[in-house]
Amino acid sequence: MAEREIRVRFAPSPTGPLHIGGVRTALYNYLFARKSGGKMILRIEDTDQTRFVPGAEDYIVESLQWCGIEFDEGVHVGGPHAPYRQSERKEMYKQYADDLLQKGFAYYAFDTPESLDTLRKDAEAAKKTFVYNAVTRKQLRNSLSMSAEEVSECLSRGDQYVIRILIPETGQVVVQDLIRGTVKVDCAQLDDKVLYKSDGMPTYHLANVVDDHLMNISHVIRGEEWLPSAPMHVLLYQYFGWTDTMPQFAHLPLLLKPDGNGKLSKRDGDRLGFPVFPLRWTDPKTAEVSSGYRESGYFPDAFINMLALLGWNSGTEQELFNMKELIQAFSLEHVGKSGSKFDLEKAKWFNHQYLLQKSDAELAAMWIPVLREKNVNVSEDFILQVIPLIKERVHFVSEMWDQSWFLFNNPESYDEAIIKKRWSPEMPEILRNIILVLLATEPFSRENLETMVKGHIQEKNLNMGQVMNVLRLCMVGSSTGPDLISMMTLLGKDLVVKRIENAITAIK
């Protein structure tokens, strides 16, 4: 077969925010396209008008942009196959449905939704499943069971109708899946799905196949939930006579709930306390807010790295990949077959790794707005000195304040447990002597401080651990925090002395 240009698409439905499973699908498409020098297309599948959610499309575009997933063609960037919104392609689909009708691969059906609903309920009551297929279609109201006159009468009268695919009574359909291998299904198991709805819109199945063909898509990489309908899609390609340009399929495994089983859903995030959406989303109807990775402080590259490894691996022991490296290393062959559970701890670890990779200046730029909000008015230079002291201790920029507030504000209380453990009646006297030493330390540099303070403690034969920890208590109010001497250097002589005096007065 001749070399075919690689063209893949990500085709979400704007029915709400894109969840991380969708982002991962987009990512794998993107990596696959970039790896092979192919094109990446964003198509919006909005054929269901009843489920349209305002803002969802913009949300999808913004999310993907934040993730660094770029498109060569699509609803927001245009391209040779525009429009890329299926609602705007509405007029194009009818002719394809008609084509199928003409070839006898599809038929009109006049059953009302209510009548079908009743049939389904009856079947359910009899512990069976109603299927619109070879065994039932002759008993239903359609162009197969009705006379030609009756059909044209219904049509000219303007009766509501749908167009259904005609599944062969016998035979097999074979789907070649890049991830799952050969999947065979008996036609008898398939049902006559609606291709064209009574509102004049195609269903996913028709629109999807037609657009993939028209847009010359070479590979369909989508979620596993589409695997059961893939045989019908293959059949459609056969019916249209497009088998020689039919895309190759790859059905991705699902993202599962971290606890228990089942696929990850919006509710799980709320329940387990982690975002399932890339960006924060406010439901336009209910005003309900769902958290996002961006707002939770994840770096896009960390988020993408984490997501990429949920279902794919490089085959090596490398775990940290930037987008460039992901593109280089990606291959569908290394995509797993089984669903993977999201792991919050590992997601945090990834973010920590990326935070460590950022320069102090980058972190300062992200942190300063947070500090300003807390009315912290210190020089940028000071902030730049704080960052190296605390960056190793946090997963997120948002956690930096908790690790450093005492460098900006004096402690107002002192940990009782530490007082009990380290404080002694002679401590005020010892501290006063240390203040004297501090006052004599000139310049107040890290090196000087260290030799002066430690030298004094040794000289006076004091307990190093006790004094140092009390000094930390004076500075921080508790027993945690970065290196003591570094903190004291940063705080400066006046503040250090003041904090010791404060502590002496406060602790009795």
Next chain:
RNA sequence: GGUCCGUUCGUCUAGUCGGUUAGGACGCCAGGUUUUCAUCCUGGAAAUCAGGGGUUCGAGUCCCCUACGGACUACCA
């Protein structure tokens, strides 16, 4: 219920040509460093490869069965 897909440490996974002490990472535990905590370093526990049958000198790897899990089963995508 039916159809299809799946099943290696708690979690993400390596393993793609049958011969490995079944490897790595997160998390967990211990020791070291840091006179604190975190980081970091070292080490450890952790998978009878879902179970059972085959095939084979030899099976996580091939075949069959069973179990369990999941997806789908709309004029939704």
